[in-house]
Amino acid sequence: MDHDFKTRLAAERERVEDLFEYEGCKVGRGTYGHVYKAKRKDGKDEKEYALKQIEGTGISMSACREIALLRELKHPNVITLQKVFLSHSDRKVWLLFDYAEHDLWHIIKFHRASKANKKPMQLPRGMVKSLLYQILDGIHYLHANWVLHRDLVKWAVYGFLCLCVSADMGFARLFNSPLKPLADLDPVVVTFWYRAPELLLGARHYTKAIDIWAIGCIFAELLTSEPIFHCRQEDIKTSNPFHHDQLDRIFSVMGFPADKDWEDIRKMPEYPTLQKDFRRTTYANSSLIKYMEKHKVKPDSKVFLLLQKLLTMDPTKRITSEQALQDPYFLEDPLPTSDVFAGCQIPYPKREFLSEDEPEEKTEKVTMSYRHGLGSYKGPDLQKFACTKNMHTQKSCI
Amino acid sequence: SRFKNKLVSWLIAVRRQLKLSFESCCLAVNIMDRFLTTTSVAADCFQLLGVTSLLIATKQVEVYSPRITQLLLLCCNSFSREQLCNLECLILLRLNFRLAAPTHAFFLDYFTSRTTGYQTDGEPQKTWKWLACKVCELSLADYTFNKYTPSVIVLCAVKLAKDLLKTHSAQPTDNKAAQLLVQQCTEDLKLLLSLNQDAVQDFIAPLY
Secondary structure, eight states: OOHHHHHHHHHHOOOHHHHEEOTTOEEEEETTEEEEEEEESSOSOOOEEEEEEESSSSOOHHHHHHHHHHHHOOBTTBOOEEEEEEOTTTOOEEEEEEBOSOOHHHHHHHHHHHHHTTOOOOOOHHHHHHHHHHHHHHHHHHHHTTBOOSOGGGEEEOOTTSOEEEOOGGGOOBOOSSOOOGGGTOSOOSOGGGOOHHHHTTOOSOOHHHHHHHHHHHHHHHHHSSOTTOOOOOOTTOSOOOOHHHHHHHHHHHOOOOTTTOGGGGGSTTHHHHHHHOOGGGGTTOOHHHHHHHTTOOTTSHHHHHHHHHTOSSTTTSOOHHHHHTOGGGTSSSOOOSSTTTTSOOOSOOOOOBOSSSOOOSSSOOOOOBOOOSOOOOOTTOOOOOOSHHHHHHHHHO | OHHHHHHHHHHHHHHHHHTOOHHHHHHHHHHHHHHHHHSOOOGGGHHHHHHHHHHHHHHHHOSSOOOHHHHHHHTTTOSOHHHHHHHHHHHHHHTTTOOOOOOHHHHHHHHHHHHHTTTOOOHHHHHHHHHHHHHHHHHHTOGGGGGSOHHHHHHHHHHHHHHHHTOOOOOOOSOHHHHHHHHHHHHHHHHHHHHTHHHHHHHHGGGO
């Protein structure tokens, strides 16, 4: 490269610290890196942004994939990547997103805490519905484009004017129909409590149905303010998928699946262990109906029926995101709104700034979240962006 | 274009050496082509551009990407690590991180799975798939084929391979315009193949 080119390049290079004010505004920290709340320095707009500094230097494989994937995604419920800065001097990668004051994790945590402090606060039912609709809409867009999320709890939700969605796509991976066994890459895929039974029984392919189960768990939690499959977590780093306590918890809520309800359970790699360790009779008295009745959700309500379809043990019988969006629950009053906080007060505190050095509390995984612009609500059939490779195929093979 | 031909042929050899997938190779060429439309590159930096594109492509495609030192060694250490990293940043910024592209490798897999399904990976199928892959590889190195989309090239390559090996007769398409395009592309591929006979000699020499 000649000298002229170099100087020209240096001149057009934008530096993140010149454009944005973010010092002392750290709002999140995790294995992925640091997140700051930022504002434009030149005052072109007063919007708040989230700046994510990716851990490590240089363009790592996961960073490269995350950015390339985010670049392809465009949906009101999926986070939009505004800009990428590559810092020349220290080789850091910065990603610029819209800022979200509240996220799903935030909301869940708030209600868990209020329940633990004996001052339970129910989420408004309308808000639950809007949240669920937006999550499903976003996931449907991703699924339609064969993007699997793999860590739903890190989903971020923004309210106020619009919507929700996701962060930490570093592990999401585009794939073509015959899957690569993803379990080989990362033995611990979905956060434990939200993990589908087939994963716990050793399923090696990550499927859309696994995301749907996790959404079902979140839905139940939004309704009851407590994690439905709560379980002690100790050996999270284990590479063995079989997790006795977690399965025990699932069965004691749902009951043990009858043979006809899940025929392929016999084919699961961990089925022999299951037979050895579990007795059907132990769970004879449990069912989702009873569990939800305890939380005052009637078994004939539309809420319950949809929850039941999301939390179906057999992954092949589990509802898809597309079907779920058509569910009668969403046609019943109150209709889902594009602003999840429509007409109610926001009780959740704003994000606090973290000091530069103080280490984040381990259990309190702060999830970053972002806000998407003022996108208006779009129906579920607007998923026609030619986006991933698979979409290209469909188009060019007709 | 002579440079490109040389470079891509070299990249294909590198890909063999590092045991990378065909997909990485296709994506690397795609990245390189798109970058060249935004920025002009001096001839002596061409090789660097090649390995850097390959590095970016492998980050997208492979489970493990090759070490930078390994790549530099393949260029006989004519470039420094810093140069490579700088160029990587520049490419990514110029392409705006748009790295997902429809590749030959993808369509090759797609068409093979559609005609036979993944289970029946028989000997004749392997042969024509190999030949089709070879034809696609050759087409990557030639600017003539930039006017066709990867799906068309692969479709024609598969057809040509099958014809040459006399395994199946391909079904004709109904669409007139598509037919013409396919015909033209097939002719171009045939010409390419006859110019590069030595590359595929083992397979089709007896047929000519």
